[in-house]
Amino acid sequence: MSETMTSNLSSKVLVLDDSDEHALAIKEFCDENNLIALKVRKNRLMSVLQSNIDLGAILYSDNYGGSTRENAEIAIKIHTFRPELPIIIRREKLATLDDMPEIVQSVFCAAYVISDMGALRKVIDEYIFSLVYPNALVRGISEITETVLASQFKMLSISWSTPYIVRDRVIFGEVFSLIPLESNWCRGYMMLQTEEEPILEALGLFSADDASTNFRSVNSLLGEITNLIWGSFKNRYIGDASATSGNLIQVPLVVNHRHKYISFGTENPQLCFLYTLVDETTGRTVKLYQRFIFNLHWSPDDFKEIQHDTEELVESGELELF
């Protein structure tokens, strides 16, 4: 991996493994490989899967859940409920799926044993960190977005956590925006997801009586935030270059409102940023998830930052008279 490519992105993995003996080894593996290990009580497993929207994978084990049958039933249930999440199973003896019934085999993407964590690293690279992202891009997106959010929410303080990789397709909140990103090095979408009520509160518009009309203010604001980020992204990374030559392929996007699920027609992991805006006087927060889905084209080696002539630069918001 090039040094200019990101090596410090993280991803959240749900660890479903009852082994006390191997818990430390798994934790150390996660720490060394930028994985944030999450544990969950068995009785809350499905509700956590339902609510957690930013997982990268599940580390399963063949001792989880009790009997072999129960173990298989839980795995099938998880896979049925969240098929987009790769499930990697730890086996006691051999890193194979071959001895499992076919229906159970199909649930898992790979197997590993605790004595060969190098193999698990390869699986993680294949299923989670399969796309590399230039450091300059990841850093630049955060800078651009923070500046835009500061311009739109002048009274709120903004923080953002380490960018991470997700394979989830579940939508956060009630409102999201999408805008295409087209260049010779990328083709895909930027998606912003947020909740309506915290934004209405931040705007001072929250009122149960007016909820049916005030939601449009949230739509408009999210649209403008999206537009401002897109504009800065374009100015910094795309410039005047035409997107791509030749036939531009497209694939349908599918949104399932009932399940709050969006598909971009690809299994590619997504680059995700979480921004938290805090009203210091009330403690209220607004969460904004920003995802980049390069589902149509991704060529990070061709990525470049547009060099502007510094003499020509005019500060944003300033008037440049012709």
Next chain:
Amino acid sequence: MAKILVVDDSSTVRDEVAGFLKKNSLDVATAVDGKDGLSKIKADPGIKLVLCDINMPNMDGLTMAEKVRGELGNSAVHIIMLTTESSPNMKERGKAAGIKGWIVKPFKGDAVLGTIQKLAS
């Protein structure tokens, strides 16, 4: 004081810019896209300054500016682009269409108020 037309498909931007200008005692009208802006400029000779976004549905801001100069033959109205775009090619196209100036969003009213007042007077 002459009238200023704010053309933007985002109600957030229209409200912010128009609100700021009104607060500073300027006479303001709004339009939701280039097509709407063109018809309002055509119908109201009192409009002397237009603050206009570029990326809008139905008709973009640069096309609107070209039509103001071309189809309407109106060279009196000053047009300033208020946009996220800042590429040299876009600006060249704007200059060719007789654009008076360019502001890269976000809008910072205090930084441009003096010039706006001057152009609208």
